[in-house]
Amino acid sequence: MADHRTHRVVLRPIGVEVRVRPGEPLKDALFEQGVEFPCGGQGRCRGCRIQVLEGSAGVNAAQQERLSSDELAAGWRLACQCVADSDLVIELRQWDSAILSDESSFAFTPRPGLGVAVDVGTTTIVAQLVKLASGRVLAVRTALNSQARQGADVMSRLQFALSAAGRRELEGLIRRQIGALIAQLLFAANAQADQVRDVVLVGNTVMHHLFCGINVEPLSHYPFISGGDGLQVLSAGQLSWKLPADTRVRFLPGLGGFVGSDILAGLLATGVGESKDAVGLIDLGTNGEIVIGNRDRILCASTAAGPAFEGARISMGMRACTGAISEVTIENGKPRCHVLGNTRPAGICGSGLVDAVAAGLDLGVIAPSGRFANGGSAWQLCAGVALTQKDVRELQLAKAAIASGLVMLRERWGGADPARLYLAGAFGNYVNRTSARRIGLIDYQPDQVEPAGNTALLGAKLALFSRDGENGSYTRLRSRVEHVSLSSDPHFQDVFVEQLGFTENIGAFVNARHEESIYEHPGRT
Amino acid sequence: MSTLDELKEVIINGNAPAAKRLTEAALNQGTRPGDFFAGAIIPAMDEVGRRMRECEFFIPEVLIAARAARASTEILKPLLAGDSSVRPAGTVVCGTIKGDLHDIGKNIVAMMLEGAGFRIVDLGVDVGPEKLVDAVRREGADFVALSALLTTTMVNMKGAIEALIAAGLRQQVKVMVGGAPVTESWAQSIGADGYGKDAPAAVELARRFIAEAARGMSAARRGAA
Structure with missing residues (x-):
């Protein structure tokens, strides 16, 4: 396969070698290896950052716009924009995703095949x-x-x-x-x-x-x-x-x-549509979907939460996979991080981010406005991973979108408030419910909230x-x-802005979250 | 601390009742209505912009600061009506582009520009080319500020600029664009005059255009002489 007209690109840490033609962007070759391009490879985000360890790769205007001069000097590039000028050794973070595959039981009518x-x-x-x-x-x-x-x-x-x-x-x-x-x-x-x-x-x-x-x-x-x-x-x-x-x-x-x-x-x-009492269903994704219903009536709405829960637009954000901080608790007045796969922490995923901000609020590191109380620009969670002020702001935007959607749909519903909420999807399954309440993402008691797994797949079945x-x-x-269309509601902005902040410190959350952490996720250390 | 300095502080901290009280107090002390802008309101909103950029202020803090600034300007506006020495820095027609309903960013830009002494004509959301052209003509606008929060609606900015050209109004206004998916290169590609990555950048941009126009005018005057 050796071809002198192509450049050899070694991908670390997985050790895979790919070949690209001179002048050809790395995007397609890397996509085959599972590297994701959040903005579609248009140089609009920083999601596909790679670091060039050996060799040289060109810098264009889009990369100059998105990467600082220090980052460029250190070899950081946008994989979607850069072209190999020589053989390369690059580092990318390739992880095995932990994805929910539903295995629940359900009622069925037997037939062959x-x-x-x-x-x-x-x-x-x-x-x-x-x-x-x-x-x-x-x-x-x-x-x-x-x-x-x-x-x-x-x-x-x-x-x-x-x-x-x-x-x-x-x-x-x-x-x-x-x-x-x-x-x-x-x-x-x-x-x-x-x-x-x-x-x-x-x-x-x-x-x-x-x-x-x-x-x-x-x-x-x-x-x-x-x-x-x-x-x-x-x-x-x-x-x-x-x-x-x-x-x-x-x-x-x-x-x-x-x-x-x-x-x-x-x-x-x-079974929302068969319930006597009102129940809610929330899918916490980039587009947050919210349903409130009972056997008489069902309302649904969507709200644009953005990708923060998936770790995107967070400085050290990543998906829930090996190396991600998935849980943060408080121990002796300090944050304690739990890393998926028991390895060196490489970043933080959505559930870890929600925990970290909840812990920051409990510890007084984060003020109710979302500002770091000491006026700093970052909070070191553990060796190698910090939360920046901008990360907290991104989370505030995402949680306010969901929270205001829920508030407005509850208003529209008018009747008795749903007593039970199902959380659908992977993030909903892993997010700590006490933390979700602490940051105001879901203003419900943890025992009223039930992670329901991959309800989409179960429903398809x-x-x-x-x-x-x-x-x-x-x-x-x-x-x-x-x-219900929320974005065309003139009150949306007021409700949204109201939901951006956090509530004052309530000491009880510290212990409650810790207990939930121990009893709910025994396998995740 | 002078009353105007105090006013600046309470605007930054978003205390609207105090801003109203201090504005009235300063007027009673003989401060001329036109002096409030350079002396308190504009520096206050500049400071709010700085803090926003440092992530120190977030949307709620910016909105309540703007509300406090407005508590002061509401009192001053009627007093300024007959005062020809105080003119707005320029008239800005703003809105979210056709197809786009996300307006919090646009509202903050409008408030910051207002705090910087510009006259704002806010067309709201989902603004099509006709509505924009009408407003620019009617209000004698100097600036057009358009925002888009979706990659799919961003494309309509091009149509808005084309409509201004077709109406013969393009030379009259400077077009500024912004919003999450918008970039400098996109702004250039559709023939906008400038791109603001955030609200303070929009204020800087508008001020730069005014400074350039002033330089151009004085150069023209020198040329004529």
Whole structure:
């Protein structure tokens, strides 16, 4: 393979070697290795930073705009922008992601054959192969969404899909990837393609449109409403999947705006629509989705929290994987950090960030305004990882978006306040509920809040067993959900600003969080 | 500490009732309405901008400081109506671009510009090209300040500038753009006059344009002489 016209690029710490042609950006070669480009590789963020340890790589205007002269001098580059001028040794942080794969039990109607349930996340795709006679999960596969090379969040992907060519590219990527995942599931379970009877997919409205080939333009601007988010029924043949051509593939309908079938599936999974008392469901993602409902009425809304909970835009932020501080407690008046994988801390993930700020408030390091009490610009959590003033501000923005969404939806609901809240998704599962309350993210007692796991996948699986086919329980449920647009509410700004601050120090939280930490997460040290 | 110095302090700290009281007290002491701006309000909002940039102040602190500044200017405005020696630094027409509803950033920019002595015509959110062109013409604007918080709505800034060109108003105004996805190079590519990465930068930009225009005018005068 040695070719004198290419440069050799060694990636540390994984030790992989890739080749790039002179003048060719590193982006594509690194993407194949799982490096993510949060802004879609447009040089707008700093998410794909790499450090050049040996060799030289060019600097362009975009890198000068995003990196300081000290950083550039130390060899830091944006992988999406830089070009190899020689053979290179670069360091990137490649971690194994810890992703939720649901294995909960549920009610079902037995039938022969196999089904596939897929949660099409903006970041992560999880697919399960299920035996329709027993409901048993035969195999699970997770993968990073291959569309991520054209943007990490839904808005940058939307923008890419505004051109017909872009839309076709993203459609092709996701269809091929899910087809390949299904083939892997069958291989892993030693099953045959002709046993598959049914495939159900769920995801947010943008994922729905991009998979089904529907124009995303209406979602790109106010009022963010697409008429095309209904149930889509396709066949494996249409998708060129290696399954019998007439195998039914359903992408479940969305609930309005950006709120997609992942939330509809969450409602199915948590039984919000059958509850006598009002209950809430919150999915804490880049787009926070909030539902309040009971058997009479269901309201839903979404609020733009930004990517802080995923560690993005945080100076030492990272995903919840090896090396991430996932938990911060207080010991002898000092922060104590718990690192995933018991290794040297490399950064902090969303749950660690929420804990750290809660601990900072309890210790008086962070004032109720969010300002560091000593006027400093950073707080050292442990050797190698610090929290900056700007990090606290980013978290304040994210938590205020969720909190004001919840406040406003509760106001709109009007009746008895939901007594119970389900938290969906990975972050919701790992976030410490006492800390979440301390920072004002979710103003509920910890025992009223229940982590519900990957409710999207569980709901997709339930839909596989829906007794009356395409007019299944999800269609009836969907017709009952009322979508509320928060951003067009004139009070939004006032409520949002009100939610930006923190409450005064309350000593009781220190011990409560510590106890929850010990009893709730015995495996995570 | 003089009353104006005290006023500056209470504005920075966001104490609107005190700002109102001190403004009235200074007027009773004989301070001329026009002297409040250079003596208290503008330096106070400059300090707020500095603290915001240092992450010392966050959105709530900036908003309450702006509210305190407004408590003072509300009293001064009617007194200044007949005073031709006090003119606004310039008229700014601002808004979020068509398709975009996120306006907290735009509101802060507007408040900081107002605190810096500019007259603000705030068109609100989701501002299309026609509404913008009408306002620029009607208000005799010197500046247009547009914000976008989404990459998908940012593209509409180009259309807004094209509409100003088509209406023959482009030479009259300096166009400033900002918002999370906006960059310097994007601003250049759509033919805007400037990019502000935050609210204090927008104030600096507007002041720089005024200084440049003044230099240009004096150069023109020298040329004519």
